[in-house]
Amino acid sequence: MTQRITINPITRLEGHGKIEIFLDAAGDVERAFFQVPELRGFETFCLGKPAEEMATITPRICGVCPTAHHMASVKALDDLWKVEPPPTAKKLRELAYNSFMFEDHLLHFYYLGGPDFVVGPVAPKAERNILGVIGKVGLEVARKLIQIRKDVRQMLETMMGKVIHPVFGLPGGVSKGMTEEERAEYLKIAERAVEFAQFSLTVFDSIVLQNDKLLDLIFDEAYEHKTYYMGLVDKKGRVNFYDGDVRVVYPNGKELEKFSPWEYREHIAEHVEPWSYITFPYLKRVGWAGFVDGPSSGVYRVAPLARLNVCEGMATPLAQAEHDRMYATLGGKPAHQTLAFHWARLVEALQAAERMRELLMDSEITGREIRTRPTATPQEGVGIVEAPRGTLIHHYWTDPKGLLTIVNLIVATNHNAAPIAMSVEKAARASIKHGEVDEGLLNMVEMAFRAYDPCHACATHTLPGQMPLRARIHDHEGHLIRVLCKDGP
């Protein structure tokens, strides 16, 4: 069979998605490729720069998760200079990070994933957006959402400087402490954050879980992959966004391995394909077996559901109760339903809010010792955090003067690249039978990849801001037979 795969550089538009689907002689899907141009070359751009600048440079990789890059970078700098931040500094960092996780997860649920579930997957296109969500949940909820996000972001701005360009973390600590007055003010915000996270779970319950059709959708085999999972856990094996060891579990939930950030290169390798700029990480110990799931394939998933799948439990009590309820509904742990990422995201938002409250109730957070000055000669450092979209790795090498000689970043969407490709292919298979193309193909594909909350179009800011999506369908001889578009009004 002749396969024609075209990677057209002109599609390197911000966030442009392109799908190439190849049919077999019977008109069914033989392969489908989801291509989104990835911004590459950032590592090279950083070479020769002073390592300490990475904490302010890397947040500009992506306008969506600058705090995640900032924190991963700061941790890599700690390691580079072999310096341990004082307890107060660690708590301030963790507070900032949990606040960021909370507001980012809410953003995704209400603005991005929400339309699929809250409004409904078959609702008219014009309603499947935040305005449709408001129509369902009511204006008052939307006002509260805007307010709590604004409060949390203002708190982050006071703590970290600009949210998009944080100047907070330094090797060995942070640049600014917290006053008792600020602690009292922020504690009120944290209380409201916990309430809103709990409320959001009740919204999910009443609108999604009480709706049989939506529940069926979550369990639909078209949205399921039995993969390995990866995420950070603390010493007790609980979910931790800021720190810990990396744990990996088999598709059956048993632990495959647990390793420190320093050891990641012994466990993760990257596969490349000629049709994509994106690399596809896989588990070295299992090996690359292609875009397939199962215990013999090294493909793994990261992000909210993966984090919950790898943990022994949540780190906070309310989130633990929601964790238990989720797995009771999904049929046990691990859960493989891709659309359950949305649910797990809300459970995590609750943990983040509870952790904010816990940290703000700790009097040590207003301590004065906020930095340990680095004195060692830098050489190599690794920092890992859990970004909202999954495990984020920063690895730097420097010369003795601290100038960068090698930089390696593995971002969350990289880890999930193979599963996203698999999900898209599965959705395509479900939508095309005997050459008949279901008009809902693009919606199914979108739902599949949106659950991962991918961030392919880093550092973009399109106006009006929609993601063009095109599916090109080829017959068994490679001829283009149909193009489906979703890129205009």
Add this chain to the structure above:
Amino acid sequence: MTASGTRKSQSRHGSKCCPEETMEPVGQITQQHGRSIIVGLGNTFLTDDAVGPRVAGLVHEMLASPDVDFCELAVGGVELMETIIGYKNAVIIDAILTERGTPGTCYLLDLACCPRTRHASMSHEIGLLEGLELGRRLGLTVPDSVWVYAVKIVDPFAFGTKMTDPVERAIPRVAIEVAAEVRTLLCVSNRASQAEDGGRQEARG
């Protein structure tokens, strides 16, 4: 909200105003009474993508007004909407890729003609119009006037702090033109508000 025709920034335009309901502020969201904001959209590490923040910063300096704030954002969407809420006027300066036109040309975009975001699928994807409509429905004070300037660029993809030559060369000229036009727009907008306030007071009297 002001809607104006798509044209190069060199030309003047006549604004037309749409009637709007009076909205009450929500909660503690800050009100910027009578203030304006200039937002530079873009990533200063992505070659020509830096043009928005660069031009916006210069325009802000040229206006030298205590009533005008400046902000740099790397993404639009929700953050953009949340940033401009409470301001009376917003000027957004961004980069644009077009098939035709000369790099460095500045356009004043017609918001009314911008296609709406129909279906968000990534964190970046809440369009400006959708964001403003959202703000309005929530009863937030959205700006009376929003002007979007876009500078035609060459390369917004490569990591680098040096812009391409034609875009770099155009920055001073574009900044002067935009500053002059914005100064006029803000004066017109303020006069209209004063007239409106005067009319209300007369009606009360």
